[in-house]
Amino acid sequence: MIVGLSGRLIAAVLPDLQLLARTARDLAPIVMVVTFFQLVVLRQPFPNLVDMLVGLVIVLFGLALFVRGLNMALFPIGEALAGAFARKGNVALLLLFAFGLGFGTTVAEPALIAVTEEAARIMAIEGVIVDEESVRRHYAVVLRYTVAGSVGTAILIGVLRILRGWSLPAIIISGYVTVVALTAFAPKWIVGIAYDSGGVTTSTVTVPLVTALGVGLAMATPGRNPMVDGFGLIAFASISPMIFLLIFGMVV
Amino acid sequence: MEWLEACLESLQTTVFDVMPVVIILVVFQTIILRQPIPNLRRTLVGFVCVILGLALFLVGLERALFPLGRIMAQQLTAPSFVGLDEAPLQWWDYYWVYIFAAAIGFSTTIAEPSLLAVAMKANEASDGAVSAWGLRVAVAIGVAVSIAVGVFRIVTGTPLYMYMIVGYIIVIVQTAFFAPKMIIPLAYDSGGVTTSTVTVPLVAALGLGLATTVPGRSPLLDGFGLIALASLFPMITVMGYAQISAWRAGRGQAAE
Numbered sequence: 001m002i003v004g005l006s007g008r009l010i011a012a013v014l015p016d017l018q019l020l021a022r023t024a025r026d027l028a029p030i031v032m033v034v035t036f037f038q039l040v041v042l043r044q045p046f047p048n049l050v051d052m053l054v055g056l057v058i059v060l061f062g063l064a065l066f067v068r069g070l071n072m073a074l075f076p077i078g079e080a081l082a083g084a085f086a087r088k089g090n091v092a093l094l095l096l097f098a099f100g101l102g103f104g105t106t107v108a109e110p111a112l113i114a115v116t117e118e119a120a121r122i123m124a125i126e127g128v129i130v131d132e133e134s135v136r137r138h139y140a141v142v143l144r145y146t147v148a149g150s151v152g153t154a155i156l157i158g159v160l161r162i163l164r165g166w167s168l169p170a171i172i173i174s175g176y177v178t179v180v181a182l183t184a185f186a187p188k189w190i191v192g193i194a195y196d197s198g199g200v201t202t203s204t205v206t207v208p209l210v211t212a213l214g215v216g217l218a219m220a221t222p223g224r225n226p227m228v229d230g231f232g233l234i235a236f237a238s239i240s241p242m243i244f245l246l247i248f249g250m251v252v
Numbered sequence: 253m254e255w256l257e258a259c260l261e262s263l264q265t266t267v268f269d270v271m272p273v274v275i276i277l278v279v280f281q282t283i284i285l286r287q288p289i290p291n292l293r294r295t296l297v298g299f300v301c302v303i304l305g306l307a308l309f310l311v312g313l314e315r316a317l318f319p320l321g322r323i324m325a326q327q328l329t330a331p332s333f334v335g336l337d338e339a340p341l342q343w344w345d346y347y348w349v350y351i352f353a354a355a356i357g358f359s360t361t362i363a364e365p366s367l368l369a370v371a372m373k374a375n376e377a378s379d380g381a382v383s384a385w386g387l388r389v390a391v392a393i394g395v396a397v398s399i400a401v402g403v404f405r406i407v408t409g410t411p412l413y414m415y416m417i418v419g420y421i422i423v424i425v426q427t428a429f430f431a432p433k434m435i436i437p438l439a440y441d442s443g444g445v446t447t448s449t450v451t452v453p454l455v456a457a458l459g460l461g462l463a464t465t466v467p468g469r470s471p472l473l474d475g476f477g478l479i480a481l482a483s484l485f486p487m488i489t490v491m492g493y494a495q496i497s498a499w500r501a502g503r504g505q506a507a508e
């Protein structure tokens with residue numbers, strides 16, 4: 001059944017030569033960089049050349065399928081939800097959804113799990129917590145849930161901003177000022193982790209959904225512009241974990 | 253056979269990752285909003301495309317590109333490649349590392365699926381005024397610069413916060429005085445989407461490799477920071493790209 005299904009899916013993408021050509025163009029720079037450094041700079045032959053070529057073909061089809069799916073599912077769902085919420089006019093429900101989306105997609109994010117485990121390890125080495133497996137795991141989980149909570153809160157505030165038409169630069173820049181001010185007081189070991197955490201909380205499935213939701217809400221709300229008001233949710237989601245983690249480092 | 257197993261394993265992980273999103277969407281759409289899912293069949297096929305596409309994309313990268321990229325990062329940062337006999341090493345002895353950092357930052361960003369999605373949406377929301385390809389190239393240049401600067405920071409051992417603060421000041425000045433108002437939210441967003449599936453694994457390997465081999469650096473304290481810079485610099489380049497586009501459009505009008 002899986003073979004039949006994947007056959008049908010490949011058949012859905014294969015005739016779209018334009019899509020495949022665009023995807024090949026997206027991947028060409030990586031292939032060129034790796035080839036140049038391997039052959040010219042390091043002067044080594046490719047190990048497992050066949051494996052690499054098979055892998056590249058798989059990457060090509062994977063990316064093309066993903067783009068297909070964006071247009072068929074993720075974008076339309078984000079827009080449909082934005083439209084439904086706007087018609088219903090229930091702000092509390094929308095904010096609940098915004099929080100749930102931010103929290104739910106972050107809490108299971110593999111990159112975040114890796115970062116929190118690393119953070120717990122550093123805390124143990126720095127002597128902030130007792131270096132025991134159970135203690136480290138406990139702190140890693142606490143850290144993960146609170147970062148997820150901060151992303152949920154960020155999306156919630158971001159959605160409220162679209163509805164109310166608040167200016168984005170003012171909020172984001174005061175966020176940065178907060179980050180800089182907290183850096184001065186936070187212990188040194190948390191700073192690197194905190195700064196990097198902003199980049200790991202926004203996953204590949206969340207970004208298209210959240211973007212479609214934001215743009216959809218801005219289009220459905222009278223007086224809002226899709227460019228000026230629709231974007232900005234991702235920026236909120238990247239800044240709040242930084243602030244939170246810096247505070248976490250000071251409190252622990 | 254080996255490939256098939258890896259694909260199935262990757263598929264399982266992707267399904268687990270996507271599950272929370274699907275649950276939230278279904279609960280809100282059908283139970284709370286009581287709206288039928290529009291074009292149910294098409295949406296389902298689309299979701300299967302997204303999950304299968306991501307799984308294949310990741311398994312291909314993980315098996316074909318990441319191992320080679322990691323070995324490369326190690327080899328380029330190894331003292332024997334940089335030049336062991338000319339100790340003590342100066343920061344410019346690492347020039348291949350800077351070039352590699354910029355090249356890998358640029359090329360992985362062009363292939364980043366979430367950036368692709370935001371660029372498509374930005375093109376649509378701006379009625380074609382923002383070119384999807386132009387936006388992606390602008391972001392990729394930002395990531396290239398930031399990874400090269402981040403690597404320089406690890407080599408020289410200068411504190412991360414100094415670079416971040418300078419970057420923030422540039423962002424604030426651009427926001428307040430120069431950038432077209434329409435582009436600012438998109439520029440802020442592009443900082444957060446640059447670093448996910450493709451960029452992080454390779455860049456993290458580069459940072460850790462360097463922090464391990466450069467004398468006097470600790471992988472724990474100095475290996476971080478590349479991702480942070482990579483989320484900051486694209487804001488500057490995207491606003492710069494909009495400034496240049498606006499300036500060129502203005503000049504074109506003046507010439508007519």
